[in-house]
Amino acid sequence: MSRKRWSKTRDFSLSVCRYLLFKYLRFDKEQPFINLSMILAFLGVCVGLCVLLVAMAIMNGFDKEFQKRFFVMSYPITILPKFYTSINENLLHQLKTHFPNLFFSPYQSTQVAIRGENRFDGAVVFGVNFQDEILVNEVLSKALKEQNISSFDIVIGSVLADELDLKEGDKLSLIFANLNPSGFSLMPQSKRFDVKAQFTSGLAFYDKAYMYVDINTLNKVLHSSYKYDGIHIFSKDAFSDVKALKQFLQDDYIVVGWWEQNKNIFSALELEKRALFIVLMLIIIVASLNIVSSLLMIVMNRRNEIALLLALGASKNEIKKSFFTLGMLIGGSGVLLGIVLAFIILWILGNFDIISLPADVYGISKLPLDLSLFDFLLAVIGALCIIALSSFYPAKKAAELNILDTLRNE
Numbered sequence: 001m002s003r004k005r006w007s008k009t010r011d012f013s014l015s016v017c018r019y020l021l022f023k024y025l026r027f028d029k030e031q032p033f034i035n036l037s038m039i040l041a042f043l044g045v046c047v048g049l050c051v052l053l054v055a056m057a058i059m060n061g062f063d064k065e066f067q068k069r070f071f072v073m074s075y076p077i078t079i080l081p082k083f084y085t086s087i088n089e090n091l092l093h094q095l096k097t098h099f100p101n102l103f104f105s106p107y108q109s110t111q112v113a114i115r116g117e118n119r120f121d122g123a124v125v126f127g128v129n130f131q132d133e134i135l136v137n138e139v140l141s142k143a144l145k146e147q148n149i150s151s152f153d154i155v156i157g158s159v160l161a162d163e164l165d166l167k168e169g170d171k172l173s174l175i176f177a178n179l180n181p182s183g184f185s186l187m188p189q190s191k192r193f194d195v196k197a198q199f200t201s202g203l204a205f206y207d208k209a210y211m212y213v214d215i216n217t218l219n220k221v222l223h224s225s226y227k228y229d230g231i232h233i234f235s236k237d238a239f240s241d242v243k244a245l246k247q248f249l250q251d252d253y254i255v256v257g258w259w260e261q262n263k264n265i266f267s268a269l270e271l272e273k274r275a276l277f278i279v280l281m282l283i284i285i286v287a288s289l290n291i292v293s294s295l296l297m298i299v300m301n302r303r304n305e306i307a308l309l310l311a312l313g314a315s316k317n318e319i320k321k322s323f324f325t326l327g328m329l330i331g332g333s334g335v336l337l338g339i340v341l342a343f344i345i346l347w348i349l350g351n352f353d354i355i356s357l358p359a360d361v362y363g364i365s366k367l368p369l370d371l372s373l374f375d376f377l378l379a380v381i382g383a384l385c386i387i388a389l390s391s392f393y394p395a396k397k398a399a400e401l402n403i404l405d406t407l408r409n410e
Contacts, residue, residue, distance in 0.1 A: 130214065
């Protein structure tokens with residue numbers, strides 16, 4: 001086929017497609033339900049995609065916010081000993097030598113009972129070197145603000161301080177698990193600490209259960225040797241540094257990343273996000289059924305016109321392309337408007353406090369929003385694929401129309 005002839009064929013094909021598009025998009029007074037079905041399909045795709053994008057942005061926002069909270073209080077990386085190894089100053093010196101880009105904070109921990117007025121609460125006390133701890137713990141660093149910590153000073157969470165009505169300088173009694181002889185019996189050891197400061201992580205569990213004291217003081221109270229229960233490490237690239245630490249320590253120690261410590265929580269959040277994506281995608285699928293029904297109704301009501309076009313020289317491929325384009329135009333315009341509406345809603349939610357959250361529950365008062373490029377592309381491509389599949393079947397039925405039978409009956 002010559003280039004001139006091919007150009008004429010292409011122009012004719014475009015003319016047929018353009019003719020059918022403008023003809024069937026116009027309001028039909030005889031069959032108004034067809035146009036109503038197309039409008040419902042357009043609005044359904046628009047609303048479905050808009051809701052999907054906004055929901056994904058909110059889910060991503062909460063995921064990142066929770067990860068940030070757990071990242072701060074669970075520490076990026078933690079080294080723990082195995083039953084046949086111990087963590088001491090020698091190991092700490094080796095780690096600091098081989099990994100100068102990391103910050104290390106060795107700690108000792110123990111469970112205690114908090115004695116208040118007519119009540120007892122459980123908590124975890126971390127014995128730390130505060131000069132090292134503030135380098136790996138942003139929450140504790142903000143709470144201390146370069147204050148000097150003496151031997152029996154303690155830093156507690158804001159939730160615990162509110163429940164026990166404790167202020168800076170008040171006394172807090174802790175009951176430890178180690179026993180001291182007293183007469184003819186053994187009594188749990190009790191010590192009183194001075195409340196030095198309060199920290200707020202945004203997560204009530206940590207703010208109620210975690211407390212920090214000087215590690216030398218804790219060793220004296222527990223009558224333990226000067227060894228550590230573990231090492232907290234701050235890293236800007238925890239995923240790669242975990243691998244390097246595991247390779248350096250071999251199998252003698254346990255190296256745990258913050259994401260591994262809270263694996264169940266993040267797995268549940270990811271499962272919830274996927275389930276929400278599938279459920280909201282069903283809205284677009286239901287809306288696309290209106291595209292199928294409206295196109296099929298057009299095919300059924302315009303059988304004679306389609307057969308006449310085929311008899312006059314229009315190819316089946318041109319008819320199929322015309323109806324497929326019509327379906328994609330209805331659904332695609334809904335996708336475009338849905339994207340615009342979604343970004344308008346996200347901008348409004350991000351700049352105005354329309355939705356406020358209880359800070360004591362979520363740790364934040366403003367609705368977190370973060371629409372990732374991957375989720376955006378996945379939602380848009382998924383919607384376009386559903387629309388394309390919905391448009392294909394009616395277009396195929398229009399192209400398979402029997403010309404002779406249709407013209408004879410009509």
